[in-house]
Amino acid sequence: MNHRKTWIALAVGCACSAPALAAGSVQLYGTIDLGVTHFSGIGSGATTVSSTGLSSGVQSPSVIGIKGYEMLAPKLAAVFHMETGYCAAGTSQDLKTSGGASLSGGYCAGGGFMQSDTWVGLKGRLGMIAGGRSYAAMYRNEKAMDPFGAGTTGSVENLSLINQYQLARANQVLAYVTPAIDGFSGSLSYSFAPGAGGTVPQATPANATKVSRSQGIQVRYTGPRLVAGVAYAQVTNVRVLAFLNPQSGVNDGSLKGWQAYGAYDFGVARLSASYVQSAADYNSGHASSMLLGLKVPLGRSALLLSFNEAKTDYGMRNVNLIGVPLYGNARQYAVGWTYALSKRTNLYASYARISNDAHTAFAVGSATDFFVGSPGQGSSGTAVGLRHEF
DSSP: OHHHHHHHHHHHHHHHHGGGSOOEEEEEEEEEEEEEEEEEEEOSSSSOEEEEEEEESSSSOOEEEEEEEEEEETTEEEEEEEEEEOOTTOSOOTHHHHTSOOOTTTTSSSSSTTOSSEEEEEEETTEEEEEEEEEOHHHHHHHHHOTTTTOSTTOGGGTOHHHHTTOSEEEEEEEEEOOOBTTEEEEEEEESOOSTTTTSOOSOSTTOOSOOEEEEEEEEEEOSSEEEEEEEEEEESOOSGGGSOTTTOOOOOOEEEEEEEEEEEOSSOEEEEEEEEEEETTOOSOEEEEEEEEEEEETTEEEEEEEEEEEEOOSSSOOSTTOOOBSEEEEEEEEEEEEESSSSEEEEEEEEEEEEOTTBOBOOOOSSOOOBOOTTOOEEEEEEEEEEEO
């Protein structure tokens, strides 16, 4: 009887103290993605190389993270998201360095520990405001339009301006996201230091004394079948030699870009498109990249098709941040297939081919593999793999 009274007392005590604890949730999640890949047309010299290996993060980066929320009031919550990449296949891939790609700080995605997508904020009836290191709106839009989801060898990022200027993520971001009203939503963002340099100006180039900043705005419509939107972004005080003031050498030049995108689900297929165009101070002309995509569901399977093109008529070479010569056109054709073994596990296969003009040097990569090609030479990539999400 005494034991029974003790358990009853404990139960009553727990019930009474429960309302004092704020409601919330914390979730551990992640992705492990491994694929056998073959890349050709890789290398910045006159002679390119090819390689076959086991890659981590082909369809999407291998990541692990924690996300959650705490209710602070009936319609106000603190929200957070912490995510880091990791190398599921190990880091001893010689191709990562000899082929012109990067291990992103040894974590295969994101640039460092908990640097993939990490932020904290407040979310309520008037929307959400958050700060941290996060994906840019233009990148999220482009990924959503790509039938390959910015992954496998058919990734839109192989030719995208967003990847060329390394603007998929930004540091020190403050962002406001509006609530959705009749399908319409929007966002504003400001970065105190979008690149890896932080708030301290880099020593090179010699007169690059100004801290880089970035701003972004977008408007989006999401309906039962139609998704469409426009976005604009600007990066100021860019520290690339091609963007320096030709008179003073100071990095007071800006890179500006806009994006239009949309997708319509016909039921039997989803057709999507994206277009990005940029212009830079102290340089004539502009650069652009475009995507046309088609996803055809076939039961548990899906057929993926895309066409990508990158163009530039800038008045100089090496204008982008990854050192790829950029003057002319490059095109990519891609075909892929996915098969869902379950809601969380799928198989995938893809093939992509890039053709370069005499002064473009793009190469096929994947969600994690990024390579430099050789001017005027083609590049191709094939992948077969397995992805599990938890």
